[in-house]
Amino acid sequence: MTELELILTGQTNQHIHWLSDKVGIHHEMVSAYKSMQAAAKSENIELKIASGFRDFSRQLAIWNNKFAEKAVVKDQQDNSVDLSVLSDAEKIHAIMLFSALPGASRHHWGCDIDVYAPNLLAAEQTLQLEPWEYQASGPLYPLTLWLTDNANKFGFYFPYDEFRGGVAAEPWHLSYQPIAMPYQKQHSEALLVRAIENSNIQGKIQLLQLLPELYQRYVSNVASYQA
Numbered sequence: 001m002t003e004l005e006l007i008l009t010g011q012t013n014q015h016i017h018w019l020s021d022k023v024g025i026h027h028e029m030v031s032a033y034k035s036m037q038a039a040a041k042s043e044n045i046e047l048k049i050a051s052g053f054r055d056f057s058r059q060l061a062i063w064n065n066k067f068a069e070k071a072v073v074k075d076q077q078d079n080s081v082d083l084s085v086l087s088d089a090e091k092i093h094a095i096m097l098f099s100a101l102p103g104a105s106r107h108h109w110g111c112d113i114d115v116y117a118p119n120l121l122a123a124e125q126t127l128q129l130e131p132w133e134y135q136a137s138g139p140l141y142p143l144t145l146w147l148t149d150n151a152n153k154f155g156f157y158f159p160y161d162e163f164r165g166g167v168a169a170e171p172w173h174l175s176y177q178p179i180a181m182p183y184q185k186q187h188s189e190a191l192l193v194r195a196i197e198n199s200n201i202q203g204k205i206q207l208l209q210l211l212p213e214l215y216q217r218y219v220s221n222v223a224s225y226q227a
Contacts, residue, residue, distance in 0.1 A: 001194075008187050009195040010056035010108030024053035026110030029155075029176040033113070036154040045146050046119040050129055050172070054107035060199060063102055066095045067202035074098060076168050078130055088206040096218045097168050101207070103195030104187070104219045106159065111179035114172045117143045134171035144171050152226065159222040166221040177225040184222075189215040 006012040016024040025033060040047040065071040066083075073081045073094050081094050106112035116127050120139050127133070134144045151157060155177045160170035189211060196207060207214070 059102035
């Protein structure tokens with residue numbers, strides 16, 4: 001694979017600037033992120049990253065744990081899904097509502113981040129990264145309002161701004177347009193097939209059979225940047 005293909009499928013971290021031991025972002029978006037963070041702080045919102053760069057192996061572990069029923073899978077109503085009664089195809093769709101296939105996660109690119117504001121959470125609250133936290137009755141709703149009004153000033157947008165029949169709405173997920181849009185155009189179904197074929201992913205046979213549908217429904221079915 002080329003260097004770009006390795007970036008697109010999460011198989012290198014050469015494009016990543018590490019903000020801490022666990023949080024990394026694309027080196028070309030550091031300035032924009034820090035500017036947005038400073039602007040939020042001036043309005044008493046402590047913007048932080050819950051999840052930034054995630055490589056292929058980490059995404060693979062998340063997928064395999066869910067497919068093997070070792071991790072909880074939620075539906076849009078925040079209910080746990082009983083995977084034991086589902087076919088492999090049904091399990092795949094249930095998982096992909098909130099979790100990307102390894103090789104297709106936008107977190108591989110380093111320009112996509114899950115954000116929150118710890119100063120908006122009560123002392124005893126732990127971030128769940130679930131929709132209710134960011135909705136009108138949730139503790140992070142002020143962050144939602146601020147990002148809606150300000151994120152695009154710094155080049156960021158919500159790729160999962162609403163449910164389009166694929167990935168559930170993710171009000172915490174931001175993409176940095178100058179990097180994300182070119183990467184999205186350069187990613188392909190064929191590239192994902194190669195990544196999956198060379199992995200030990202759970203449900204591989206069914207995934208490869210369904211991949212044309214899955215790619216259209218969950219990978220390319222996202223919002224466009226609105227300046």
